[in-house]
Amino acid sequence: MKDLINLLQELSSCPGPPGGEEPVAAIIRRHLEPSCQIQRDGLGSLIASKQGSRKQPRLMLTAHMDEVGFMLQNITEGGYLRLQPLGGWIASNLPGQRVHINGSKGAVEGIVAAVPPHFKKEQKSELKVEDLLVDVGAASKKEIASLGLQLGDLITPVSHFAIYNKKLLANKAWDDRVGCAVLVAAMKQLSSHPNTVVATATVQEEVGTRGAVTAVEVVKPQAAVVLEGAPADDFPGITKDSPQGAVGKGCQIRLFDPSTIIHRHFWQWVTELAKKNKIAHQLAVRQSGATDARPIHLAQGGIPTVVLAVPVRYAHGHSGLIHLDDFQATLKLTLAILKKLDNKILKSLLPA
Numbered sequence: 001m002k003d004l005i006n007l008l009q010e011l012s013s014c015p016g017p018p019g020g021e022e023p024v025a026a027i028i029r030r031h032l033e034p035s036c037q038i039q040r041d042g043l044g045s046l047i048a049s050k051q052g053s054r055k056q057p058r059l060m061l062t063a064h065m066d067e068v069g070f071m072l073q074n075i076t077e078g079g080y081l082r083l084q085p086l087g088g089w090i091a092s093n094l095p096g097q098r099v100h101i102n103g104s105k106g107a108v109e110g111i112v113a114a115v116p117p118h119f120k121k122e123q124k125s126e127l128k129v130e131d132l133l134v135d136v137g138a139a140s141k142k143e144i145a146s147l148g149l150q151l152g153d154l155i156t157p158v159s160h161f162a163i164y165n166k167k168l169l170a171n172k173a174w175d176d177r178v179g180c181a182v183l184v185a186a187m188k189q190l191s192s193h194p195n196t197v198v199a200t201a202t203v204q205e206e207v208g209t210r211g212a213v214t215a216v217e218v219v220k221p222q223a224a225v226v227l228e229g230a231p232a233d234d235f236p237g238i239t240k241d242s243p244q245g246a247v248g249k250g251c252q253i254r255l256f257d258p259s260t261i262i263h264r265h266f267w268q269w270v271t272e273l274a275k276k277n278k279i280a281h282q283l284a285v286r287q288s289g290a291t292d293a294r295p296i297h298l299a300q301g302g303i304p305t306v307v308l309a310v311p312v313r314y315a316h317g318h319s320g321l322i323h324l325d326d327f328q329a330t331l332k333l334t335l336a337i338l339k340k341l342d343n344k345i346l347k348s349l350l351p352a
């Protein structure tokens with residue numbers, strides 16, 4: 001257990017905005033290199049394969065390495081930084097938060113700032129990320145340059161890892177470092193499986209599932225399992241109905257989101273497997289969002305794909321929470337799928 005918590009801490013603490021996933025890839029490579037064959041694609045996705053008793057089917061197991069972040073968009077005459085969002089941020093959550101600008105001399109900390117309410121004549125409509133500035137304590141463009149910062153630098157939230165009430169883990173980037181942690185732990189634990197498992201840690205998911213578009217061409221899978229950190233909906237006020245992604249209630253099996261109608265026979269088979277193995281799970285029909293399943297299920301004539309997720313409270317912010325039991329349920333279900341899914345079962349799930 002200690003090892004798994006360390007892995008979750010290591011992966012969620014590391015910076016990796018879209019286009020800057022290398023630190024995450026280095027961690028995953030270090031963990032998987034001893035037991036898997038490693039390959040990279042041209043955009044940076046890391047592909048780690050493990051062959052079992054059979055070459056086929058090829059199963060793609062994916063999680064995305066990137067987290068929501070920013071790019072340094074511009075520098076004001078007075079030495080403030082403007083932000084280009086990389087992924088979906090809620091601007092009103094940002095003022096007062098700290099960020100790291102990952103420059104050529106290492107990370108520089110700054111505070112995200114908006115015009116303070118004391119100076120506002122009237123409440124402006126909605127705050128946008130474009131209205132925000134980052135203060136790193138510099139007074140000019142020259143001072144910004146001397147800190148080693150320039151346009152294009154990648155920016156990530158500053159947060160820290162903590163354990164709440166023994167089972168809840170707090171940090172940034174659970175979407176999707178918790179998926180990366182499931183991927184790493186599953187590949188390390190995987191043995192005697194009737195297929196080839198190709199674990200793929202993708203890049204640039206948060207800017208429109210781009211990394212999976214290129215990775216799936218390299219992997220050429222026959223079925224895919226996408227691992228996610230999905231937004232939890234058990235916070236008061238989100239839904240009047242029963243939540244479908246409650247923290248502590250198990251692995252979320254997604255049936256739908258606007259980007260993907262999940263392969264019906266495949267999710268039904270996965271749900272049965274969860275029941276048989278007594279793995280806590282919850283079904284979700286999501287009315288928003290998208291995952292790497294979007295490009296994967298549409299590739300190469302159609303690839304049956306399922307999405308398993310650990311619910312994340314306050315995703316796409318500086319601090320989120322996940323439940324250790326959900327992580328373990330997702331890991332267990334992932335391993336159950338990989339150990340069971342052979343050519344015969346896959347064929348039975350496909351249209352006759």
Ligand SMILES: [Zn+2]
Pocket residue numbers: 064175176205228229
């Ligand atoms: Zn995600």
